[in-house]
Amino acid sequence: MDLFDKCYGFTRAKEAMRDGYYPYFMPLDDTEGNVVTMGDKKLVMAGSNNYLGLTTHPKVRQAAIEAVEKYGTSCTGSRFLNGTLALHHELDRRLAEFIGKEAALCFSTGYQTNLGTISALVGRGDVVITDKEDHASIIDGCMLSLGTMKRFRHNDMDHLKHVLENSKNAKGILVVVDGVYSMGGDIAPLPDLVELCRRYGARLMVDDAHSLGVLGNGHGTAAHFGLTDEVDLIMGTFSKSFASLGGVIAGDDQVIHYIQHHARSMIFSASMPASNVAAVLAALEVMETEPEWIERLWENARYMLAGFKRLGFDTGPSETPIIPIIIGDDFRTIGLWMGLFEEGVYTNPILSPGVPPGGQRLRTSYMATHTREHLDWVLKGFEVVGKRTGIIQ
Numbered sequence: 001m002d003l004f005d006k007c008y009g010f011t012r013a014k015e016a017m018r019d020g021y022y023p024y025f026m027p028l029d030d031t032e033g034n035v036v037t038m039g040d041k042k043l044v045m046a047g048s049n050n051y052l053g054l055t056t057h058p059k060v061r062q063a064a065i066e067a068v069e070k071y072g073t074s075c076t077g078s079r080f081l082n083g084t085l086a087l088h089h090e091l092d093r094r095l096a097e098f099i100g101k102e103a104a105l106c107f108s109t110g111y112q113t114n115l116g117t118i119s120a121l122v123g124r125g126d127v128v129i130t131d132k133e134d135h136a137s138i139i140d141g142c143m144l145s146l147g148t149m150k151r152f153r154h155n156d157m158d159h160l161k162h163v164l165e166n167s168k169n170a171k172g173i174l175v176v177v178d179g180v181y182s183m184g185g186d187i188a189p190l191p192d193l194v195e196l197c198r199r200y201g202a203r204l205m206v207d208d209a210h211s212l213g214v215l216g217n218g219h220g221t222a223a224h225f226g227l228t229d230e231v232d233l234i235m236g237t238f239s240k241s242f243a244s245l246g247g248v249i250a251g252d253d254q255v256i257h258y259i260q261h262h263a264r265s266m267i268f269s270a271s272m273p274a275s276n277v278a279a280v281l282a283a284l285e286v287m288e289t290e291p292e293w294i295e296r297l298w299e300n301a302r303y304m305l306a307g308f309k310r311l312g313f314d315t316g317p318s319e320t321p322i323i324p325i326i327i328g329d330d331f332r333t334i335g336l337w338m339g340l341f342e343e344g345v346y347t348n349p350i351l352s353p354g355v356p357p358g359g360q361r362l363r364t365s366y367m368a369t370h371t372r373e374h375l376d377w378v379l380k381g382f383e384v385v386g387k388r389t390g391i392i393q
Contacts, residue, residue, distance in 0.1 A: 021334050023349045032056060034369045036346055043341070044374045046364045047348040051321055052213050052293045053369030054243035054283045063282035064244075064275040071274035079106075083271035091277050092248075094284060099212075099220060099236070100228040101250035105259060106277075107266050110209055110237030111137040113247030115144060116263030117205070117235065118176065121255075122147035125171035129163055131155065131188070133181050135207060142176075154181075157192045164200040173202035179211035179221030183355055183363060185318030190221055194230045205233035210322060213241020218287045218294050241287070244279035246272045296368040297321055300375060304366055307379045312392040316361070324350075324361040325382070327391060333360040339385035345378050 016022035030037040033056045036045045054060050067087070077083035088106060096104035107113040118141030122128045126147035130138055133154045142149040150167065152160040160175070167173055175197055177188045188206065197204040208220040216223025218241070222231040233255070238246040249259060260266070286293065301321035308315050314326040327333040330351045337349040340362075348363040355361065366375070386392040 023337055034367055034374055043344045043346040044377050045346050046378045047346050049240040050367055051241045051297055053367045060243050060279050060282040063278040067274040067278035074273050075271045079271040080267040087274055087277045095248050096250055099234050099250040102253040103256040104248050104250040105256050107247045108269050108272050110247035112265035113235055113249055114138050115141045116265035117249045117259055119144040120259050120262035122174055127167045127170040128174045131177045134178055138176050175202050176205045179206045179208040180320050182210050184316050185320045185322030190225045190227055194227055203232040206231050207235045209237040212236040238280045242280045242283045244276045246276055293368045300366045300370050311383050321366045323364050326361045328358045328360055330360055335389050340381050343381035345381040
């Protein structure tokens with residue numbers, strides 16, 4: 001068999017393109033954050049992770065522009081060698097303070113942060129335990145490590161206890177969970193996780209990609225529960241509330257020092273450009289000085305969750321600005337997505353195997369910069385297309 005046979009045999013995507021229902025890699029011609037343009041069509045963006053809407057905030061834009069003018073467009077090297085600016089050190093320090101840990105280390109992407117952190121810490125004889133709905137970057141980090149990966153049913157603390165009980169002979173144990181789950185919008189039961197990890201001597205890492213800027217007055221899941229000191233490692237990404245690109249891991253100073261010298265995804269990747277670093281610093285300042293953005297985000301999230309439930313849609317376990325509309329079938333999900341697109345609403349179709357069979361959904365998410373008119377437009381579109389397709393009555 002030729003290595004490329006699998007490539008030539010992959011026809012599903014091209015068939016969808018040919019038949020006009022391919023929903024991925026769609027190019028945006030312009031974006032204001034809450035509204036996007038595709039060709040001559042304007043759509044309300046109901047599928048972005050730009051939770052606070054800061055990609056268009058004048059302070060964030062200006063900071064990135066000034067950084068390009070001062071530092072140029074690239075650092076042309078890894079942080080390990082020639083790619084660290086004083087600006088990177090400032091961001092490490094500021095984020096450690098914001099998250100509430102001794103130290104922090106920034107990576108070029110959130111994906112690389114999980115890859116580098118987990119594979120650096122988990123070695124031979126160690127066990128890393130993940131929630132079955134953890135992000136792919138966590139799973140890939142576990143697979144790159146030299147330890148044993150185990151999984152527990154989503155937010156099922158009894159099952160986690162069973163897995164921990166069967167891992168007692170490991171050299172070391174790391175439990176990794178998402179703070180907010182990106183496909184369900186539900187929050188990890190952190191108090192129970194902390195208690196179990198303490199009981200079994202396991203370390204706990206929380207991926208706060210969808211929590212920083214959202215939960216705990218922006219400080220994340222641990223702050224939301226008042227458990228920052230009890231969580232060993234807190235990870236975050238900059239491509240969401242921080243309106244940039246990159247990632248961060250925060251924890252005890254000596255642990256971060258170790259990761260800094262062992263995380264291959266950081267050591268062998270070029271560092272964040274100055275413009276991205278400056279954008280994160282500016283977004284951080286906005287979060288600290290303009291709390292109204294977080295307040296508006298939650299007002300909009302509560303309004304949309306109530307609206308979808310009133311219309312009769314299944315929103316799953318959501319309790320955050322991520323609100324899934326669970327359909328349970330590939331073709332009905334694509335049908336709803338296509339109808340909404342025509343009505344001027346942009347959503348994200350999530351099909352199997354992206355979610356388990358029966359969990360197919362439209363992933364919607366909301367921003368502080370959505371106006372009530374935007375939100376009502378989205379709800380009206382869902383009502384019209386939902387009734388037309390028979391998903392709601």
